[in-house]
């Protein structure tokens with residue numbers, strides 16, 4: 661799938677305050693998170709992604725005094741890639757002395773709120789990686805901001821993904837990965853009570869995670885309660901509804 665770029669004019673970016681320092685090539689990419697809270701509501705509302713990227717640019721320009729947003733690209737949960745400083749321009753986010761080595765790609769997750777990167781963020785980061793390799797003379801490296809710099813960034817979920825070699829969600833490199841069964845295609849919610857094998861499958865998985873819940877195939881008040889607790893634990897919107905993200909996290913999130 662081709663990269664789904666959100667150009668600067670599309671996110672209403674402010675013009676940079678000065679000239680970029682030009683880059684000839686880089687060793688690859690460093691992956692970042694926001695380092696602040698990301699509202700989980702962005703997952704269901706792309707306009708909130710746009711607002712967040714604009715606010716990050718404002719913070720970088722007015723707070724840090726940088727000429728522009730510090731990132732080369734920004735990946736959101738909708739597998740869209742915002743154009744930051746763009747190709748062949750020195751980023752600012754990697755830290756002093758480290759910006760010429762790698763392009764800087766932000767995944768829109770934070771240190772609270774939205775913690776676990778949705779698949780769209782991971783795909784978006786990889787789309788950006790491929791794009792800078794194809795068009796920006798970037799090398800093969802994919803590293804985290806904390807590799808070589810004293811910071812928690814990009815957070816444990818993104819960094820463990822980077823350490824595993826930044827695989828595409830759902831595989832694609834031929835090796836089957838343990839993961840979630842396919843999302844059933846309907847939202848599991850209450851009221852009214854919903855029944856089915858998909859409910860039973862999710863309940864059994866919640867039991868494996870240590871929740872006290874009967875795998876009776878009926879999604880009622882108890883299931884909703886477990887769902888809310890699990891969602892809070894994972895930092896996603898705690899709406900008590902098992903949608904695609906909550907379903908996937910049930911299998912793929914580290915044990916709580």
Ligand SMILES: [Zn+2]
Pocket residue numbers: 691692693753805811813814
């Ligand atoms: Zn960072």
Ligand SMILES: [Zn+2]
Pocket residue numbers: 705706707709710736737738739740
């Ligand atoms: Zn988005």
